[in-house]
Amino acid sequence: MENVVMEVKDFSFVYPGAEKPSLKKITLPVEENKITAMIGPSGCGKSTLLRSMNRIHDLYPGNTYEGEINLYHRDGTKENILKLKKENDFIRLRQEVGMIFQKPTPFPMSIFDNVAYGLRLAGIKNKSELQDRVEAALKGAAIWKETKDRLGESALGMSGGQQQRLCIARAVALKPRVLLFDEPTSALDPISTGAIEELISELKSEVSVVIVTHNMQQASRLSDYTAFMYLGELIEYDKTETIFLNPSEKLTEDYITGRFG
Amino acid sequence: MGGKLFRNFSFFSATLSFFLLLGIFAVLFHYAQDAIHTFGIDFLWTDTWEADEDDEGGVFGGLIPIVGTLLSTLIAMLIATPMAMGIAIFLTEIASEKVAKPVSIAIELLAAIPSIIYGMWGLFYFAPIVQKTVGGDGVGLLTAGIVLAIMIIPFMASITRDSMNTTPAVLKESAYAMGATKFEVIKDVIMPYAKGGIIGSIILALGRALGETMAVAFLIGSVMQLPKRITDPTTSIPVLLANNFAEAEGLELSSMYYLALILFVVSFIIISTAKFYFFGRKAKA
Ligand SMILES: Nc1ncnc2c1ncn2[C@@H]1O[C@H](COP(=O)(O)OP(=O)(O)OP(=O)(O)O)[C@@H](O)[C@H]1O
Ligand SMILES: [Mg+2]
Secondary structure (H helix, E strand, O other), X not given: OOOEEEEEEEEEEEOOOOOOOOEEEEEEEEEOOOEEEEEOOOOOOHHHHHHHOOOHHHHOOOOEEEEEEEEEXXXXXXXXXXXXXXXXXXXXXXXXXXXXXXXOOOOOOEHHHHHHHHHHHOOOOOHHHHHHHHHHHHHHOOOHHHHOOOOOOEHHHOOHHHHHHHHHHHHHOOOOOEEEEEOOXXXXXXXHHHHHHHHHXXXXXXXXXXEEOOOHHHHHHHOOEEEEEEOOEEEEEEXXXXXXXXXXXXXXXXXXXXXXX | XXXXXXXXXXXXXXXXXXXXXXXXXXXXXXXXXXXXXXXXXXXXXXXOEEEOOOOOOEEEOOHHHHHHHHHHHHHHHHHHHHHHHHHHHHHHHHOOHHHHHHHHHXXXXXXXXXXXXXXXXHXXXXXXXXXXXXXXXXXXXXXXXXXXXXXXXXXXXXXXXXXXXXXXHHHHHHHHHOOOOHHHHHXXXXXXXXXXHHHHHHHHHHHHHHHOOHHHHHHOEOXXXXXXXXXXXXXXXXXXXXXXXXXXXXXXHHHHHHHHHHHHHHHHHHHHHHHHHHHHHHHHO
């Protein structure tokens, strides 16, 4: 094993009013500069786990959880993000651990302002620095060519695939350590999907990626590690080749060969 | 079959409302002819309203009720807009569901109270308070403006809240996921997203405040004088019409139609500029 950037440890999660926990004692590393895929049938808890990793769940009150989710900072110190309570700490966490959603979510503002949004929130006011970082992020997300002449136009006028890449650019602009993707291509056509997949594999030189997907090919093409979840439990976690070619659990094999799910 | 019937019906209704608008304009214009010929555009800045002894002629000018209408509406909007936004934000983003539910219901009930009740409450309860705190006669521009504000706040707040509630959760989550605070999410995501509804509610409230008669009739003082201070009594177009329409005849009656025409045109212009402004922005956004 190489460097671990995040680590989920004995993590259980219960939604308010739910009878059973949606996640049961999950333990899972997130390797640095690698792509980790989470697969499993609908309702097994993939999104729940992902949304715990930047505490976005805590926008809604009443969730209970146990265990630890540790983030390893660049200086080597470890922080249990489940202990965070203050708004400022959440902001700091979410700048380190970005998230891209299933549907593209451009803000109702210009392309430039969308990408600059997080930077401005982070307190960057200097115009030329903003310009440079927006350009770098758009280049990093491979939409600089398409957008450089229309930075002032509304982001809502872009195609779905472009919007999703814009959302990735927006997240990349903050130079996060980890990016969480929740089925980022399930609302897109095959060509846009290809572009996003390519982009994600290029991103891994700079960030560590966790991606939830229903698409088995996508997981096998894209990821270095794969976690298979079922009914709130982590059934198996290993190198992607191992999971797809030689899984140790019968359940994993059944799922990837399409026998259920 | 049903589709066609429905289409014809909608077309009929849409055309009907257009012709109604035209028809009302034509009637007002027709009956205002005498006054328009006699006073012309000077009517707008003439501050006398006096009939001759014989009730046939006289000098009539609209300045006082026009100023009264515009100022009382302005006061109401200045108070109501920020309050309504605050209430809507509180209900959608800050209050827990346990608090938001009953408060929302209370606000909807407030919006349903007939205006005469606001007028009576304002006159007997609120006017003395205004008098004690800022002086004046109790009734006047300020009292009318504040009570007008209270009348339109619930309505504005509930429309604004409804349109804020339509902001997709995932859009808000995206902003939070970039490290936004609650305040920044409200300012950068929810307000722009709900802009249409917010402007719509302001327009409708403005229309209501401009045309409100009953409550203002109780509270503005109904005297033909230009206000020098904000607490002074004056009158407004709807109040003047309601109070004097029955007894008026001849040139005075025609002058009243002239006033009504002005109110009609002013409301129309305000609402359509607001609408155009809103659609213009929407096309760009
Ligand atoms: N807000 C909620 N309140 C209560 N239960 C919830 C809530 N959201 C999800 N659940 C439950 O938690 C479990 C896990 O849901 P989750 O959304 O994490 O699944 P998922 O693996 O992402 O599924 P999918 O592949 O369909 O997106 C499900 O049983 C679901 O019904
Ligand atoms: Mg999901």
